Amino acid sequence: MARTVNQMRQLYAMCATALVMGRADLDGADEVGFDIELPIFTVGQAAELANIHPQTLRQYDRLGLIRPQRTGGGARRYCLRDIARLARAQRLSQDEGINLSGIARILELEEENRQLRREVKRMQSNGEESVFAAGRDGNIVEVQRSNRARLWRNAIRRETRELPGRSSFANRADTGDSRTSSSDDSKSMVLWGW
Numbered sequence: 722m723a724r725t726v727n728q729m730r731q732l733y734a735m736c737a738t739a740l741v742m743g744r745a746d747l748d749g750a751d752e753v754g755f756d757i758e759l760p761i762f763t764v765g766q767a768a769e770l771a772n773i774h775p776q777t778l779r780q781y782d783r784l785g786l787i788r789p790q791r792t793g794g795g796a797r798r799y800c801l802r803d804i805a806r807l808a809r810a811q812r813l814s815q816d817e818g819i820n821l822s823g824i825a826r827i828l829e830l831e832e833e834n835r836q837l838r839r840e841v842k843r844m845q846s847n848g849e850e851s852v853f854a855a856g857r858d859g860n861i862v863e864v865q866r867s868n869r870a871r872l873w874r875n876a877i878r879r880e881t882r883e884l885p886g887r888s889s890f891a892n893r894a895d896t897g898d899s900r901t902s903s904s905d906d907s908k909s910m911v912l913w914g915w
Contacts, residue, residue: 733761737770737801741808747835750801760790760798767799771807778807786810786825806832 736755739745751757767789768775781787782797787806789797799807806828813819813827856862 730761733759733801734766734770737762737804740801740805741771747802747805748839755801757801760792760800762799762804764797764799767804767807770804771811773807773811781807781810784821784825786821786828 733755736745736750740747740750747757762770764775764778767773768778771778773781782789787799787803787810789799789803792798809828809831810824813824814821819827854862
């Protein structure tokens with residue numbers, strides 16, 4: 722078991738190195754099965770991988786450029802996404818001379834762009850028509866279509882149930898019969914929506 726964990730750490734370290742060197746990206750790492758949100762790297766490991774001094778790493782944390790997860794004891798743990806952000810922040814700072822507030826905005830926009838590309842790719846690979854609705858917050862959201870819901874909607878269209886009219890309620894109350902009267906001419910249908 723310890724050997725497997727050690728091998729997994731080595732694989733994640735290799736992936737992080739590829740991210741830092743620009744030979745891989747987060748989408749590719751995600752596609753091949755890496756959990757890009759797995760908090761696996763300590764402060765020292767993350768600093769070494771991203772070629773950043775640990776104090777700079779802590780400063781980036783305080784400024785919100787990265788948000789490492791915490792262990793039960795409060796120790797910081799970094800994931801592949803954090804390592805990629807650290808490397809990008811370091812390049813923007815050192816090579817481009819961009820200040821920290823600019824770096825924060827660039828990283829935010831790049832992450833939003835990455836998420837949108839993933840969403841577009843997922844929608845294109847789905848092969849089905851998409852249905853959209855307005856969410857409670859006013860944003861447009863894609864409604865996940867399930868086969869079970871489709872079957873339920875088709876069943877509703879085929880099987881309309883009649884509700885008893887006033888006369889059948891009165892007949893049942895007088896006779897104690899719990900069934901609907903066959904002489905009822907009223908046709909009503911109730912559809913429940915969400």
